[in-house]
Amino acid sequence: MKELVISSREAGLRLDRYLERYLCNAQKNFIYKMLRKKKYNTE
Numbered sequence: 030m031k032e033l034v035i036s037s038r039e040a041g042l043r044l045d046r047y048l049e050r051y052l053c054n055a056q057k058n059f060i061y062k063m064l065r066k067k068k069y070n071t072e
Contacts, residue, residue: 039047048060 033051045060045064049057052060
């Protein structure tokens with residue numbers, strides 16, 4: 030698992046928009062699917 034640290038500049042972005050920027054090769058439907066299935070950890 031990789032840990033991402035969100036800077037103050039990116040703090041206002043929605044999670045899906047941030048992940049679109051970070052995972053530029055991933056398709057949007059893949060990102061939304063992972064968010065729906067809760068395949069992330071926000072601790």
